[in-house]
Amino acid sequence: xxxxxxxxxxxxxxxxxxxxxxxxxxxxxxxxxxxxxxxxxxxxxxxxxxxxxxxxxxxxxxxxxxxxxxxxxxxxxxxxxxxxxxxxxxxxxxxxxxxxxxxxxxxxxxxxxxx
Amino acid sequence: xxxxxxxxxxxxxxxxxxxxxxxxxxxxxxxxxxxxxxxxxxxxxxxxxxxxxxxxxxxxxxxxxxxxxxxxxxxxxxxxxxxxxxxxxxxxxxxxxxxxxxxxxxxxxxxxxxx
Numbered sequence: 001x002x003x004x005x006x007x008x009x010x011x012x013x014x015x016x017x018x019x020x021x022x023x024x025x026x027x028x029x030x031x032x033x034x035x036x037x038x039x040x041x042x043x044x045x046x047x048x049x050x051x052x053x054x055x056x057x058x059x060x061x062x063x064x065x066x067x068x069x070x071x072x073x074x075x076x077x078x079x080x081x082x083x084x085x086x087x088x089x090x091x092x093x094x095x096x097x098x099x100x101x102x103x104x105x106x107x108x109x110x111x112x113x114x115x
Numbered sequence: 116x117x118x119x120x121x122x123x124x125x126x127x128x129x130x131x132x133x134x135x136x137x138x139x140x141x142x143x144x145x146x147x148x149x150x151x152x153x154x155x156x157x158x159x160x161x162x163x164x165x166x167x168x169x170x171x172x173x174x175x176x177x178x179x180x181x182x183x184x185x186x187x188x189x190x191x192x193x194x195x196x197x198x199x200x201x202x203x204x205x206x207x208x209x210x211x212x213x214x215x216x217x218x219x220x221x222x223x224x225x226x227x228x229x230x
Contacts, residue, residue, distance in 0.1 A: 008155065034218065043119075043206055043221035044158065088157050090219075102171060103148065103208075103219050105157030 003027050006089055006106030015115050019076040023089035023106045026070065030104075031094035033065050035074045038086045038108065047087075048074065079113045086110045117141070119222035121207050127228045133195035136225045140188065140209030147184055148219060149192050150206040158206055164190065197229045 006023045013019055021035075032051055036044035048063040050056045056063045062075040072091075076083055089106040120139040128134050140147050145166050150158035161180065163171040166187035175182065179198070184190040194201055204226050210219040 004157075006157070036221075041226070043121075043223045046218050046220060049218050090157075102160060102163065105150075105159070107155075107157045 001026060002107075003104050004089060004091060004106040007109055008107050010110040010112060012112045012114060013079060015079060015081060015113055017079050017113075019079050019083070019111060019113075021074040021076075021087050021089075021109050021111070023072050023091075024070055025072075025091055027091070027093065027104075028067075028070070029093035030091040032092040033063070033072050034090045034092075034103075035061075035063055036088040036090060036105075038088060040085075044088055081113045081115050084112045119207055119209055119220055121205075121222035121225055123225055124223060125226045125228075127230060128197055130199055130229050131196040133193065134197050134227060135194075136192045136205050136207075136227075138190045138192070138207030138222060140190070140207070141211075141220055144209035144211050144220075145187065146210045146219075147190050148206075148208040148210075149182060149190070150208065150221075152204040152206055152224070154203075161192070161205075194227075197227075199229050202227055202229045 004025045035048040037047045038044045050063050050065050053065045053067045060077045064073040086108040088108045090103050092103050122137050147164040149161040152158040160174055162175045162182050164184045167184050182192045204224040206221050206224045208219040208221045
C-alpha cells in the first residue's frame with residue numbers, strides 16, 4: 001500500500017463548476033500537507049500549504065485537512081479553463097531524523113475544465 | 116527572485132551511455148531534493164540533501180546513480196550507464212530548513228529519454 005493515495009482521474013468538469021480533489025494517507029506522522037499544480041511539461045508549482053488539521057483559503061482555492069480520517073481535500077470554486085492541470089497532493093512528517101523534510105507525493109489527478 | 120534552475124531541459128541518449136543533470140536551488144535554501152517522475156505518476160524521492168550532506172538516499176539506485184552537492188549549493192545527478200527504464204522527468208526542488216517543515220519549490224525538470 002502506498003503512503004499516499006490519490007485518484008488519478010482523469011476528471012473533466014464544465015467551466016464554473018466546483019471541483020473537489022482528494023487524497024488519503026496512511027502515515028500518521030504526516031503534519032504538513034501541500035497541493036501542487038503541474039501543467040504539462042512543467043515542474044510542480046506550490047498551490048496551497050497547510051499544517052495539521054483545519055481549512056485554509058486562498059482566493060478560489062480551499063484546502064482541508066482531516067487528520068482523524070487521514071484525508072485531505074482541495075476545492076476549486078468557479079473553475080476556469082486555466083485551472084486545467086494535474087494536481088498533486090504531497091505530505092511531510094514533522095520532527096527530526098531521516099524522515100523529516102521528506103515530501104511524499106500522491107499520483108496526481110489530471111483535471112480538465114471545459115469552456 | 117530566481118526559482119530553482121535545472122539544465123538541460125531535455126536529453127536524449129542511447130542506453131548504456133552516461134548522463135548528468137544539474138540543479139541550482141533557490142538562494143539560501145539549504146535542503147535540496149532530487150525526484151524522479153514517471154509518466155502519469157507523482158514524483159518519487161531519489162535523494163535529499165541538507166547542505167552538502169545526503170541525509171536520505173535510500174531510494175537512489177546506487178549501482179548506477181550518483182549525486183553530489185558541492186559546497187551545499189548546486190547539485191549534480193548522474194546516471195551511468197543509463198537504461199531504458201530510466202526514461203522519466205528528473206525534478207530538483209529546494210526548501211529552507213525551518214523548525215517544523217517548510218514548502219518545497221521545484222524546477223522545470225529535465226526530461227530524459229533513453230533509446
